[in-house]
Amino acid sequence: xxxxxxxxxxxGEGLHRTGRVMRQRLVEALAHLGYDYPVEFWPTLKYxxxxxxxxxxxxxxxxxxxxxxxxxxxxRMEEKKLVKRVVDPQNRRQKLVELTAHGASSFANIAxxxxxxxxxxxxxxxxxxxxxxxHVLQRVFANLNTTNP
Numbered sequence: 001x002x003x004x005x006x007x008x009x010x011x012g013e014g015l016h017r018t019g020r021v022m023r024q025r026l027v028e029a030l031a032h033l034g035y036d037y038p039v040e041f042w043p044t045l046k047y048x049x050x051x052x053x054x055x056x057x058x059x060x061x062x063x064x065x066x067x068x069x070x071x072x073x074x075x076r077m078e079e080k081k082l083v084k085r086v087v088d089p090q091n092r093r094q095k096l097v098e099l100t101a102h103g104a105s106s107f108a109n110i111a112x113x114x115x116x117x118x119x120x121x122x123x124x125x126x127x128x129x130x131x132x133x134x135h136v137l138q139r140v141f142a143n144l145n146t147t148n149p
Contacts, residue, residue, distance in 0.1 A: 011140065022121060029113035035106065037080065040073055042114065045099070045107045048083060053096040055088070082106055 008014035026039050040063075047062050048054055060070040074097060077083045082103035085095040099107060122130060 015137075015140075022117065025117045025120075026114065029117065030110065033109055033113065035110070037082075037106075038076075041077060041080075041082065042110055044073060044077065045082065045103060045110065046114075048097050048099050049104070049107050053086075053088075053098050055094055055096055056085075057094075059097060077103070 008017065023039050026042060030037055030039065030042075043063060044059060047059055051058065056067060056070055056074065059074075060067050063070060065073075074083060074085065078085065080102075081100055083097050084100055085097050088094040088096050125133075
């Protein structure tokens with residue numbers, strides 16, 4: 001699929017369209033690998049891989065999702081045997097999430113595809129361009145992630 005590459009007129013448009021295309025590329029890669037997973041599984045697998053025994057609250061904060069949405073997402077991931085939830089021995093009311101062996105294997109396979117997509121997205125960009133882009137996006141996120149309306 002070739003998309004219209006007209007210049008973006010707003011930051012929001014650029015973020016939206018770029019995010020949608022990256023998401024579509026990941027959907028295509030997952031299908032090519034034979035995974036019947038929604039694309040939302042990827043950032044969750046990535047976070048739990050980097051943060052073993054993460055709490056559902058930590059995952060929700062990272063994903064910028066509410067706890068109920070994350071609980072449903074984790075239910076689906078448990079059904080696919082990608083993650084398991086265990087009771088936190090320090091706080092029995094809280095559940096911790098960890099990858100299963102199948103989840104770790106899936107993460108490794110999907111990470112290779114995600115790396116390829118990332119490299120494709122960064123093609124022709126200098127290290128300085130990438131650093132500037134990441135810095136600007138981090139500032140935009142921080143600006144929008146305040147408690148002020």
